[in-house]
Structure formats: structure tokens, C-alpha cells
Amino acid sequence: MNAIETIEKNINPKIHPDLRTGSTVRVHVKVRESVLKEEQKAKTAKAKKDKDQERERIQIFEGLVVGIRGTGAKRSITVRKVSFGEGVERIFPLSTPSVDKIEVLKRHHVRRAKLYFVRDLKGKALRLKELRDKPAKAKSKAEAAS
């Protein structure tokens, strides 16, 4: 084991066997909400106490995995969705603690490692063929991981 692996061994990427380019995923992201100013003033004493534990909630980003890059602790995915007619892409490092879990909803038949061509497509042209034959083994592993 080299030194970098030694450092990275405590970082566990959320690897999922079905997490491939062309998968549709739901990424559960932890979001910190800061308390409103007036609210904070009302309970200054308490706010100070709670400063370290601001309200945290889970936000879901659902979309198509258009690319996966990196290895080990540096692995990340790019997820694309179309929100109110506007294409949105977010990059999630698979090891960051702010990603709570990743659910794979569907897999699609794709012939590219990076699906950047979907940026130019919309509507009917955007349809991808779904893959349905999924071994059960993968699923149990996924549950263990999450």
C-alpha cells in the first residue's frame, strides 16, 4: 500500500454497482440551512450554542449520470437534469460526507463513457433505451452500501 492509499483508506466513496454513465440516479445531498437573522437575534444565547448544528436537511437531485471520473477518494459523477426547461449539471464527489446516499433508479443502454452529447438533445431525441435485466446481487450490495 502506498502512502496515498494509506491516507485515502479512511475515505469511503459511495460506490454502487449500477452507478454507470447512463444511469438515472437520485443523489441525496445534505444541505445546511442558516437560521434567519431575526430568528437568530431572538435566541442569541441559544443560537450560539447551536451554531455548530445548524439545521440540516436532505435535498434530492435526480438526473442522468453523464460522466464518471477519477478513482478512489477522487471519484466523482456528473449528474444532469432538466429543471424548468433549463439543463442543470452538478458534480458530486462520491466520497464527500455531504452526499448522504445515491439511489440508482434506472440503467440505460449507452455506447459512450461520457454522455456530453445529451446537452444538445431535448424532448423525444433525449430518450435512451432502458436496461431491465438487473441481477439481484447488485441490489443487496447497494443496500449494504447505503
Added chain:
Amino acid sequence: MPVQGIIAKKVGMTQVYGKDGRAIPATVLTAGPCVVVERKTTAKHGYSAVQVGFVEDKRVKHTTKPMQGHFKKAGIPPTRVTREFRVPEAEAINPGDKVNVSLFGPGDKVSITGTSKGKGFAGVVKRHHFAGGDGTHGSMFHRAPGGIGASAFPSRVIKGLRAAGHMGDETVTTRNIQVVEIDAENNLLVVKGAVPGSISSYVVVHKAGTRRAGK
């Protein structure tokens, strides 16, 4: 106060993650273990310091005769690199004493000195951040330095004018680098951001502000 610095070797870069989920770019260094080779004193050497060696395999065969004698005097096996660290005169440190990463902790600020990567003969745009000219639109002035002085007076180029020349491969110190974590068991030091030099090059890590201590 023991020795405030350590010799390290660059391993490479990776990412670690903070509690808030942010990725922190990190450089991994093999830091030490080091051993004190010689104590320099004001009385004998004119200044107070310790000479420290970085413990790595180095066969006696590859050590010069004078250095063999030097290590023999300290009673320790030869090391590949030795560096000096300033320490106060009163400090009781003797040859054979160990120095390891535990002297740092997460959050500490350090200065790291290394030899930067050589860039070869570089032009003024790369070496001195000159702006250069337009690439197109009939500019006819691309990456040249431009005027380098006046004419009849002074009839020479002022000394120290920034010009093209060799860049890199020089001693560089980056100050206030934050320590991200240490692994005392494996002698690893993880710091935030980049560190001068190439992978496998040796660097000297000082606690911030101690580089000139005792001078």
C-alpha cells in the same frame, strides 16, 4: 522546545473531505523519521542549530568517507539527506535524538521549503507574467519582451531588467501551509494545497515562524 521542523519527501496529491463536505486539495508527504546527527553550538560553530538526517535506506557503500566518519561520530547509520534546523542555545538535544511527525498537529501552520520544478529557458510571458501582444489582428507583436530601455542615454540596459532566461529549479518556500492530518504510525504528513518541487523530491517542513528562530 525540541526541533521545530522535519525533512520530508513528496509522495503526491489527493483529496480529503472536510466536515462540511468540501473537498480539500491535499499533498501527502513522508515526513521523517529523522535523527539528530550533530549539535552545532555558538561556541564551536558560531551559531546554534542541529543537523538532522532523514532516515531512509542508504548503504554505507554509497556514503563518502568524510560523511561516514561524520555519522560514525554520531553513532548512527548514514542517511541520504541532512538538513539543519535552528534551535535555541539552551536546548538539550543530542546526536541520536529522534524527530518525527508528531511534532505537528492538524490545523498547524507550516512553511515548506523545496526545490521548484525546472521550467528550462522561459520567455518573459511565462517567467515574468508579461502580457504579450495579440495573437492575431495583424498584431506582429506576440510574446516578445518589447522595449528594454532608452537609446543614446544611457546607451546600456539597466541591470536587473526582467528578461527571458532559466526558470524554476530554485529554492522556494511556501509559507502558512495548513496541516490537514498526520499519521504518526506511517510517518505521513498531509497538508492543504501544493508544495514546491516534484514528486519524490525532498522538502523541509518548519513550524510557521520558526525558520529563522534562534538567528
